[in-house]
Amino acid sequence: MASLISAFKMIFKNRSMLFLTTYNEIKAKYAGSLFGLLWIILYPLLLLGAYASVYIYVFNVRFQIFDSKEYVLLIFCGLIPFLGFTEALSNGVGSVTTNSNLMKNTLFPIELAPVKSTFVSQTTQFAGMIILLVTLGIFGRWSIYTPLLVLIWILQIMLSIGIAWILSSINVFVRDLQNIIPIFVLLLMMVSPIAYPVDMVPSNLRIFLSLNPLYYLITCYQQVLMFGRFPDVKAFLILFVLALFTFGIGYSFFKKMKRVFVDNV
Numbered sequence: 001m002a003s004l005i006s007a008f009k010m011i012f013k014n015r016s017m018l019f020l021t022t023y024n025e026i027k028a029k030y031a032g033s034l035f036g037l038l039w040i041i042l043y044p045l046l047l048l049g050a051y052a053s054v055y056i057y058v059f060n061v062r063f064q065i066f067d068s069k070e071y072v073l074l075i076f077c078g079l080i081p082f083l084g085f086t087e088a089l090s091n092g093v094g095s096v097t098t099n100s101n102l103m104k105n106t107l108f109p110i111e112l113a114p115v116k117s118t119f120v121s122q123t124t125q126f127a128g129m130i131i132l133l134v135t136l137g138i139f140g141r142w143s144i145y146t147p148l149l150v151l152i153w154i155l156q157i158m159l160s161i162g163i164a165w166i167l168s169s170i171n172v173f174v175r176d177l178q179n180i181i182p183i184f185v186l187l188l189m190m191v192s193p194i195a196y197p198v199d200m201v202p203s204n205l206r207i208f209l210s211l212n213p214l215y216y217l218i219t220c221y222q223q224v225l226m227f228g229r230f231p232d233v234k235a236f237l238i239l240f241v242l243a244l245f246t247f248g249i250g251y252s253f254f255k256k257m258k259r260v261f262v263d264n265v
Contacts, residue, residue: 003255004248010111018112022119029120041127070226073139076132077225078194078218081153084125085160085214086185091117092164093171094178111254114164118157125153136225143228152220152231155243159213162243162250169257193218213242 011018095117096110129149136142171177192214193201201209209215216239220231230236 001248003252004244007247007251010109010251011115014109014112017108018116018119021108021112022116025116025120026123041131070139073132073135073141074222074226075195076128076135077222078192080125080128080132081156081217081221082189082192082194082214083128084122085156085217086188087121087124088118088157088160088164089167090181090185091121092160093167093181095164096168096172097175097178110258111165111251114168114254115161118160118164121160122157129153132225141226141228145224145228145230148224148231149221152217152224152239155239156217158247159217159239159243162246162248165250165254166246169254172257188212188214193222213239216242 092114095113099110099113133142133146136146167177167181191208191212193209216235219235220239223229223231
């Protein structure tokens with residue numbers, strides 16, 4: 001609990017600097033590209049098109065309660081948070097080694113590097129969520145539970161930051177980790193319920209889904225946005241506890257590992 005509070009205090013204390021550096025990094029990320037910031041919108045749409053085409057036209061997946069357009073929306077409800085989470089994972093793992101010049105910087109604590117990487121990674125999800133919400137409104141899918149996505153998103157960011165603190169610390173000593181993460185992301189895409197609700201999974205295989213943190217995250221998003229109901233209580237509570245626990249443990253782990261960073265970055 002103490003580390004959890006300390007983490008919140010550290011981020012709040014440096015909120016202005018964190019906002020400025022995040023904004024500058026987002027601009028720098030797309031500077032010089034032909035479409036610039038438009039890629040924030042194009043990327044999720046292109047991936048959605050490819051993902052939906054495979055499931056609709058190749059696998060020929062059909063639902064009794066959804067037509068093809070609504071099924072695409074179901075995919076989008078899972079794909080958008082998946083992109084936000086895995087992008088934070090990929091960027092966060094190398095956030096310390098790529099910012100080694102900040103190790104002795106007293107103005108910008110190195111603890112903020114994984115936090116900044118996570119916030120930068122949310123740009124794709126932010127743009128995708130706007131598109132998704134507008135489309136859900138057109139299809140009449142808004143409900144009294146739709147605003148709950150904000151709370152779920154906050155939990156997702158906390159979970160992502162906690163993992164980023166842990167992975168970026170380990171990556172200082174085991175640089176192979178940043179090469180393993182992309183493979184892990186592909187595996188997550190295959191085992192996460194992005195294009196199907198949990199009800200489609202045989203009961204004897206759901207135990208394997210329960211080992212995937214994205215299972216709880218995506219399930220909560222899909223139930224709130226697409227099905228217009230409160231998330232499954234068990235899934236939501238597990239996500240809530242997992243996010244707070246990972247956030248606090250991640251910060252504590254980072255602070256301890258930071259003592260030996262200087263000699264290794």
